[in-house]
Amino acid sequence: MAPLLDAADEAEWFGAIAGLAETWGFDKLLIAMLPRPTIRLEDAYVRSTYSPIWRRTYDEQGLVHIDPTVSHCATRATPLIWSPDIFTTASQQSMYEEARAHGLRAGVTLPIHGPNQEAGMMCFVNDSNPSDEFWRHINVALPNLVLLRDLVIDTSQRHLNTHAQTLLPKLTPRERECLKWTARGKSTWEISHILNCSEAVVNFHMKNIRTKFGVNSRRAAAVIATQLGLIDPG
Numbered sequence: 363m364a365p366l367l368d369a370a371d372e373a374e375w376f377g378a379i380a381g382l383a384e385t386w387g388f389d390k391l392l393i394a395m396l397p398r399p400t401i402r403l404e405d406a407y408v409r410s411t412y413s414p415i416w417r418r419t420y421d422e423q424g425l426v427h428i429d430p431t432v433s434h435c436a437t438r439a440t441p442l443i444w445s446p447d448i449f450t451t452a453s454q455q456s457m458y459e460e461a462r463a464h465g466l467r468a469g470v471t472l473p474i475h476g477p478n479q480e481a482g483m484m485c486f487v488n489d490s491n492p493s494d495e496f497w498r499h500i501n502v503a504l505p506n507l508v509l510l511r512d513l514v515i516d517t518s519q520r521h522l523n524t525h526a527q528t529l530l531p532k533l534t535p536r537e538r539e540c541l542k543w544t545a546r547g548k549s550t551w552e553i554s555h556i557l558n559c560s561e562a563v564v565n566f567h568m569k570n571i572r573t574k575f576g577v578n579s580r581r582a583a584a585v586i587a588t589q590l591g592l593i594d595p596g
Contacts, residue, residue, distance in 0.1 A: 363382070363509075363510075363513060365377075365378035365381070366378040366382070366510075366513055366514075367513070367517065369517070372409075372521050372524075375517065375518075375521065376393070376409050379391065379393070379510065379514060380411050382506075382510055383486050383507075383510070386486070386503045386506055386507065387488060387499060387503060388486035388487055388488050388503075389465075389487075389489075390412055390466055390469070390485075390486075390487035390488060391410060391411050391484070391485065391486060391487070392408070392409075392410035392411075392412055392484065392485040392487070393407075393408070393409045393410065393482070393483075393484050393514060393518075394406045394407070394408045394410075394482045394483055394484075394485075395407045395474055395476075395481070395482030395518065396481045396482055397480060397522040397523070397525060397526040398478075398479055398589075399479055399481065400575075400576070401526070401529060402576070403426045403427070403432070404421070404424075404426065405529055406482065407482075407518075407522055407525040412487075413465065416460070416461065419460065425457050428451070428453050429454075429457065430442075430448045430449060430450070430454055431485065432483070434448075434471065435471060435473035435474070435481070435482065435483040436481070438473055439473050440473070441471065441472050441473075441504065441507075441508070442472075442473075443469075443497070443500055444467075444468055444469045444470065444471070444487070444492060445492045446458065465487075465488075465489045466489075467487075467488070467489045467490060467491065468488060468489070468490045468491065468492040468496050469485055469486055469487030469488065470485070470486050470500055470504065470507065471484070471485045472484045472485075472486075472508065472511045474511065474515060476515045477515075478519075480515065480518075480522065484510075484511050486503075486507055530590060531571075531574035531575055531587075531592070532574070533571070533574070533587075533592060534567075536557070536567055537567050537570060537571050537574075538592070538593055539553075539557055540553055540557070540564060540568060540571065540580075541571060541580075541583060541584050541592070541593050542593045542594065542595065542596070543556055544568075544580050544583075544584045545584040545585075545587070545588055545593060545595035545596075546595055546596060550565060550568070571583050575587070
């Protein structure tokens, strides 16, 4: 585990994780994490040794929304052992069939629920048949995989933070002002007087703000902006 703990950069960090997974019999690895709950699944931090063709297909077809491993990890903390039985719908079965063509036949998915509301999963996969022998292998390897998952949560923070920064809404100075005064409990009329503009202008900025944050209310946007350090509510 030392190479993981001592990794100087992200490439070395992920390489150490993939190397450990391979020593335990899994030549395919995926780490997917949401740094905070408000981030869309499509914007997750993802690093993997999966086939690039499969990753592109998965993203382009929006398979994250039908993948049973994703829905499991959203609500459960226990490991999920892959088997044909977990792919129940026609679309899931089609997804699994295509995944097998890329060497993703048998595996185990470990949910991630971090101390700072991070959420996600780690998938350890190989091209074995999901037979009794594979299940015995999982039973032996699982304690090491769980420990590795926990170390990944603890050592991923700087990489997650860098990723999250790229997803921050880009606010104009006037939008920041509107949000700051919203966070302080001011109404549209009050903000318009503070900023010496019309209420229509304030509402225009507020509409743009809601769109950028993907929320339905200015209050929700103000709360998120405060949490992300984009504004100082005073």
